[in-house]
Amino acid sequence: MVQYSLPLVPGPDKVRWNASVNGVNVDFFIDSNAILLDVLRDQSGSLGTKRGCDMGTCGCCSVMINGTPKLSCLVLAQEVRDCEITTVEGLSSGHHLHPIQQTFADCGGSQCGFCTPGFLVVSAALLEKNPSPSEAEIKTAIEGNLCRCTGYQQIVESISKASEILVSGRRVGNSTSSKSDPHPGFSGSE
């Protein structure tokens, strides 16, 4: 870490900022030079959007801006004023996971899970545009995201499985529905 000997630059102005984050309209005062990633994490409470490198190399901070995946660490918050921003928290509907979330869990697409939000957002955006992508198309879509655990193979598999679910029109079950009964037959749930 080189210690830069620059004088402290004058503090940034506070500006008003509106956007729709996961379908909720937000209205903050932000620093005029604030990076979208910081606003999402520190002000809008979207801690699911991860900070991996701050320079657009890892893809962990990917979010959807008006449906297009972007690296939020390379976006000035002011650039996306009034836009629709979707983070990983906005993918599921209530307790029904998005198919891509379910298949990442089922097919081993997520190990340590730190890169997962980025991958999910990028692949959800892909599936929205192209519900049945080829393997090459999947690979092109996730080429900007780094994963150190899985070696990508199970991620690609997860995405194609999710595409199958989407095409079939099925919906992923509610995660709050009744779990296993320790006394089978008693409550009549099984």
Added chain:
Amino acid sequence: MSDNDRSIKSKEASERDVTSESGEMVGYRQQPGKLPFSKPGSGGRNRFSKPTDYSRIPESQGGSLKQPWGPHRHDDLVSGQVIGKPTSLVDSNWKVTGQAKYGDDIRLQGEVIGRILRSPHHYARVLSIDISKALELPGVLGVATGEDAPGKFGVLPVTKDEHAMAVEKVRHVGDLVACVAAIDEPTAREACRLIEVEYEVLDSIHDIKQGLEDSENPIHDRGKYHIGDSNVQKRVFQQFGNISDMKDSSLASHESNWTFTGVNHGFTEPHAVVAHWDPSGRLTLYTPQQVPHYLHRALADVLDIPMHQINVYRTFVGGGFGGKSDPFPHEMCAAILARKTGRPVRINFDREEVFWVNRGRHPSKISMSLHADSEGRLCGIETDALIDGGAFASFGHVTTYYNGVLHTAPYEIGAFHYTGARVWTNKPASGAMRGHGAVNSRCAVETGIDDLAEQLGVDPIDFRLANLLPPHSATITGFRVTSIGMRECLERVKEESGWDEKFRKMPLGKGIGIGCGFFISGSGLPIHWDPNKFPHATVHLKIDMDGGVTVHTGAADIGQGSDTVVAQSVAEVLGLPLDMIRVRSKESDTSPVDLGSYSSRVTFMNANAAISAAMEIRNELLEATSEITGSKIEGLVIGDRRIFDKRDPAVGVSYLEALHKAQEDKGALVSSGSYRTPPMGRAHKGAAAGLAPAYSFSAYVAEVDVDVETGQTKVTKVWAAHDCGKALNPLAVEGQIIGSCHMGLGQVLSEEMKYGRTGHLLNPDLLDYKIPTVHEMPDVTPIIVESNDPEGPFGAKEAGEGPLLPILPAVVNAVYDAIGVRVSELPITPDRLYKAIERRCKSEGIGEPSDMAPPRLEFTSLQETLQRRSIDHSKRDKERRLTDSPSPYHNGALFGLDPEIPGDEQDSRWAAVVIPPDGYLEDPGLAGSAWKHTERRYRGDVE
């Protein structure tokens, strides 16, 4: 209900229960009304949940699960629930919804931001630090320097050489000098700028060889192991068998001098830590850690408070791979700042700082000589490994041993000679990284064997198959090998890759190569205590009236799925679905001590502990059932949420019924299970390094495309066979195998920490440090080989680190097969490979690289000898693995020794030599020359 109705209902129920869709008998019979224990609510059509899946019950228990390796001690605990089923991680829903809290996601009320001032010099004496200006800056709440925490720490108790912040000296660029807590990050950065530090710059050391020489200012002044005035941190000499005799009798010899650059773990989550002293005066430290317990100890040392005053909270870990397995100075800094300011302090790193912390794989220079005799036996391995430890010791003590001792298997060898040395240099510290210490030297060994086979005119796979140790044997260094699935791994990859049609038969530019691996499954010795005193892993269970099982464990889930494995083990023993198990593994306040996630120990040790804890509960449930039904305990078995009589499955109770009976007098059921390694190994110095209760084996075949005009290498296909004993969760094992391929491919093709001429790290970011993307990944076919380890939980061994080892040599050997060029420097970047191609063209007078001839191989008569021996050994191995107590087999039998007696007891030439003999220093290897220094016990400044 009339009797008639009842009989109709009972007929319906019994038909449904006893027949599967295919009409076969799979379940147990149900006869409602017949049983005296039947009570309202416990009957009904679906009372007995799902029938037992007999395809998951081992043969030894009457099921249909084949056991080619014989029965296992945990067979009777198998209830057919989850073991061996591809299972998604128990915490995966947290991860995919963004709800998982990693280090930087812990936000506490009133928190302030910590920032670290780092050294701009490679090596300097800190003359003075003036923090007054920083403290005056509005918004700054506290500044700490080395004076605030002079205590030393380090992960290994024998090499504590780190401080929270610089005391006296800074030892590499990025070393910690001071830290600041401020209301926000810009203020904290500015405060760091305002700290005035006066340095006296010292001559720094960057060349690994320079570290061997005497120095005016050794990087560390340390008493016990100080070696001359040099920067040698650790040196190892080991000799087993007579290497010169073996050399004389050899027919083929291979020599190579390897250079390995350092690589970083490249986990996606940068380090982050939050420290909070609560109103009662206790510290809670939230941190993504692989070794929370070792951190716990180090914190107590540095902060000078008792351990019980600290709660280490392991957050979700965004990738570890060994890079989060040290207690770190920034964790101390956060605690110190939080103490000073009275506020919670959060420090999060940027990516550059991650590279300054490093602890990645050691840059090394390895000389490898291998010898094979006329019978195609591997009669000698000579290794000299000089490794660059950077500025601190970290795990270096162990790494120095691992570079040698972890290639004494899976082959039977005639003589083994290892010299290793680790030196301190003014670089960020190297440490443990996936495949700790074994990766580089394994690459050198396996590529050497490829060359030996070439010289002998035999197939390299057959050469390996004819030289394997059998199951239940001891290596030349005395490691106890129990299960070994190496033969199956080799045979499977050979068959699936179509090896015989491809090897040395493909056109120029296309090649195929083999590599093998061997790795420990848990370190036999804990780092901090006497293994006879405390267990390595402990698991607590608590079951209350709701029936759900709470598992308390200290094992750190770093994404590999250790929570899942422990939940699976408990679920299997108790016959419960996985959603009834909840694992609490995060806090040291509530979890029993576990040593952490390193040395691939968690599945083996923690699952064993979990099984023994679950067995206690199981016994209580069986007793309760026996009380209700009157069946004998020995006759009871557990199925899905039901305990029933083996002979008359209709007789049984539901899990909850048994549980409530068992709880009648005491309320919640609790139990504790633990695991410790059995006594093993020899007594020579360093004999414990590399000892493990089990070892994993793997064999990979890689196919590559090399562009001879540009030197670009593309790995197109990998067949990866790994012997993990038993895949408790095949989904996770496959994930580990493919992920290991990814990490290994990075090291072999593109990743390196580049240091410039002035010793400065040139690529501390993920743009210039090239981790393979999805486009660089080949298609990997994971092949799981299950050798059913006798001591493993349900037969399992590790699958996290071992799978990384073979990918490097497999690719290097495939490159040779493609273009006839042997590289000896990694990564194989296009520029390096093109230079090697040019060298070959020049030396052979070839005009254009495309005119090079790819290597071809004519088998000699030895090939048949080896194949015959391999068939004989295959029979021998099969007999040994199925025998209850096979006779001892010590390395050396292939060379005419009695297998039942250790080599050193039969022939003094096989005795362990751990101090260089007279005359050795006349012509030592590179690392061997570390022995020219005299060890000084005390330097005066210590004790």
